[in-house]
Amino acid sequence: MAPFTIITEDAVTTVEALVDGATVRVGVDALGPATGWTVKPEGLCRGAVCIPRALWPEVLGGAPIDLADLARMTGQVLALDTDERVAVLSPGAEERAAAMGTLHAPDFTVNTIDDEAVSLADFRGRKKLLVAFASW
């Protein structure tokens, strides 16, 4: 076990992980803080959503979990650099498409160029024009 950085849309966390070739395994206790998914008696859970234990009995048996299995189970994509010991877990295409179809504008909290946090939710009750531009 050695330090490994896991990046999600919510956080950058360092956990202990076992690297074996291209496989990265994280202990069950570290999974929640790093990925937002926690192993419970019901299964693999995040908030109100649980993936039943019965669907993945071999993965949810208590042993450290392979991040690739986690990504598969939760419909996420996994980008990995085992040499640099960094992984990124991101929403998969189905999740993104499903969210898109609700026609709800996803909330976000991002800093301004002056480092002040701004959320879409701050502007509830007003019309918003979101304009993306770039220096490139």
Add this chain to the structure above:
Amino acid sequence: MAVDEDPGAVRPWVDEAQATFPVLLDRDHVITERYSMVNVPTVVWIDEDDHLVRPNDVAFGDDQFIAFTGIESQPHHEALRRWVLDGELPLADEDAVRQRQMPPTPDEQLGRAEYRLALHLRREGRDAAAEGHFVRAGELAPMDFTIRRASMPLRGLDPFGEPFFELYGEWEAAGKPYYPTSRDEQGTAD
């Protein structure tokens, strides 16, 4: 919002425009990913209840690049005013909104994850490792300019020079894929 890494690269534009609205710096491409933005400029209209009224589209502030883009700025400005002042919706119904959305492919989502990985490595000073992931991201999402072009200044490449011309050539050859645009409707409902 600026799809940029460095606030210093963005600030001159904001200062010149004397912006009175918040200018976000989407360094981690959180909004870019969540809204499936593939290039700039992207405009999104969101109503009081955070519903998408007009999904991702391309619109310009003025006509300085019209010879290059072929897109007039005026119709979007006028449609925007009609919505803000009169409540006139730009699209007839929710199906019309959905038809104009472009859900990402699994490879495009993985490309965004690879890009995020590259950003982290670069910020940690691990440039050689970052380069591999910038390249991989571009292979997975070759028509996503928030990956291909946004990475150029981070990789020591000129986003207004030869690497951009090559990318543009690829994009042209692919049929100029971009947002399904409603500009032909000039902002009127179906």
